[in-house]
Amino acid sequence: MEVVVALTLRNNAEKRRAYWSFVTPAFFLYLLVFAFPIVISILLSLSDYNGGKMFGGTPWSIIGFQQYSKLFVDPSFWLALKNNVYIVLISVFGQLPLGFILAYIIYRKIVKWGEGWQAVLYVPAIISVIVLGIMWKLVFASNGLIADIENHLLATSFSNGLGSILAGAGGFHITDGVVQQILKISDPQVIASFANPVQDLKDLILGGGYDAGHLDVFKTEMTNLLAPKWSPDFMSKQDVAMIPIMFVTLWCWTGMYLILFLANMQKIDSQIIEAARIDGANELQVMSRVIIPSLSGVLANAAILCIAGSLNTFALIWAMTAGGPMNITQVLAIYMYQNAFIGAPNFPLANAISMAIVVFSLLLIALTMYVEKKFGGKEE
């Protein structure tokens, strides 16, 4: 008996030694790489550190929650937080459902060429975010692709309208009536810049050397001057300016979740699905009663990844808008970055913002886990 006890004790001691000898190096590495920076970040957010050497330089001290009280009354913080909420919403309620539905369609072979679609939908997730941001910036820019197309259509419409007016006047006969008709189809902002629109425009036309023999030149130049112009004004409106960013966010990473869900769907026993089909379930019922409950844990984990990624989002928005114009597309990570590295740095405030990001993330993740526990199905 004593021998058994002695042997067990020796085994337990050996097990403990083995455990600690394997865990200790990784534990110290974790402390150094993860825990230490977090502790320093918390300390800095409570301090009056003003840059320079942290240790051995200008002395700094802990001053309490001053930076947090400054943060919570700063409208820029709440704007950035609101923009982050938009990103979280489009990620959780856009990327996940869309990725799931597309994965289901491919998994159930509802469309042909499933592997091809997987690849096509996944491509944006593997391209550099900076490249994607610059590409979409060029699309939405005031001199970009969309503006080009819109302005071409407006210019063509104006030019045709001008042609009709001149045809109605029997040729190049510039009277007050003709000028008034031209002004009716012109850009109101250009008209507003004339002191006396009818007289000023008539003088411009008559003094511009135009004649009936050069109607094309006349039409081109009047189009340049007077045609209504489309510009992406929505990119300078708070909240609305986030829509292109949300669209690009959806476009970029839906493919990644598609792959995640598809891989997990393929682990579900196909016989369960066949049995459900035999019992008369349609595709929607199979998805809602069989697939979703089976993947509830995966959905919860994907939601957590979504939330964490959304709150950290920086590169895409920086490449597209740099948080502008006027900081209306700023998110918390950009707000933190600007306080840390642009202009006179305020490191305590920047660290306070990073702590706010962490707290907000933890709250959302806790909510996600609660929802999963309450409503989730049991995975096998």
Add this chain to the structure above:
Amino acid sequence: MKKLAFVVGLLALIIAGATAQDKVPVKFLYYADATQAGYAEDMANWDKFKAANPGIDLQMEILVNQPYHQKLSAYISAGQIPDIMTVWPTTRDSSALLQGQKLLKDLKKVLPADLLSKFSASALDVKQQTSGQISELPQSFTYTTTVYANAGLLKSLGLKVPTNYAELKALVPKLKVKGIQTLLLPDADKWPAQSCLFSTISGRLLGDEFIDAVKAHKAKFTDKSFVGALAFYQQLYTDGVIDKADVNLGYGDGPGIFASGKAALFVDGDWRVGAYLTDKSTGKALIDPAAQKDFELVNFPAIPGEKNKNSASAIAGVGLGINKDLTGAKLEAAKKVLEFYYSKETMTMKWETGAFVPARTDLSSTKLEPLAVKLPAYYKTVVKTTYVLDGALDPSVFNILNDGLQAIGLGVKTPADVAAEMQKAQDALK
């Protein structure tokens, strides 16, 4: 054989190590734009220094724009300030800490007196630097408002370079019919509108004494005069002089648009001359030297109601600074680097490649391209220099102005709104 190879290799390593220890390492964070003409000459010049100073291991890190400021800010916060770096005279970006906390040596006490005596008085004016000392020796005196005018294009359309606002406004419909912008001002980076245009507007209409009064809490940004200056800036957009789309145009896009004749006038700093000159490494120029005669450098036209006629915003230029903790051999090596940089040869090279007009007064050159020659002539037309607002105001105030000018350009905020926000930030500094 293997043992012999090992011993030889080990000996080589020891010799290399010993040799390296004889060299004095100097970390140099240098601000240079690889896309600007003159970069190749600049790098070749530094290679000359390295060849002539084998005892100095000059470790250069070259960056430009925001990446430069971000890297330097990161170095400062890590307590690893480079030995030498490019510094601004005021609280602009990374220099805020360097100047604010006096982290650099006073170059008046470091550089030889006979070198300093060759620089203009304005370059050596300590009042131009936030630290109150010569933390960096300005390589130039920078005029942040310079209007680049395509006089040849205007002449071909029967027009001329405007001298007052009425003439400028009259250009708008005549240029627009040809699909040409009147005045180009890319402002996606936020600072150009304030630094390159509004600072001059403020100087013309209000003068530096107004800004000094605001800082002394004897005047306010909400006063009618300052709101009026912002209102004039707004008028540039409502009159169509500046296109609203420019607010979202990147700073780097400006020179190409102007050089291609899509804008008749372009407002930027004097440093932008370099963008148009011949890049010796490619032999190409945005504006061919033969065509440069058709371009002019002029001041912003007269503004209705201006107090200071023909004034322009200007400030001591950037320069190199030395880490205040340097001593011994490293300090001697750093001094050599600065003496080389500020030498006649290097400053002349910089002038000839359009980087800047040096603050060093004993230079001459026959190799200047026509546009570079026009800069000193432009400076002579400026009767008085006034503040560049991001050098005179606290960052918490001028950052609001930068955002506010964008908002005014987009028609999202009024001048009164922006003035109120600026005053609130100014009051918080009390």
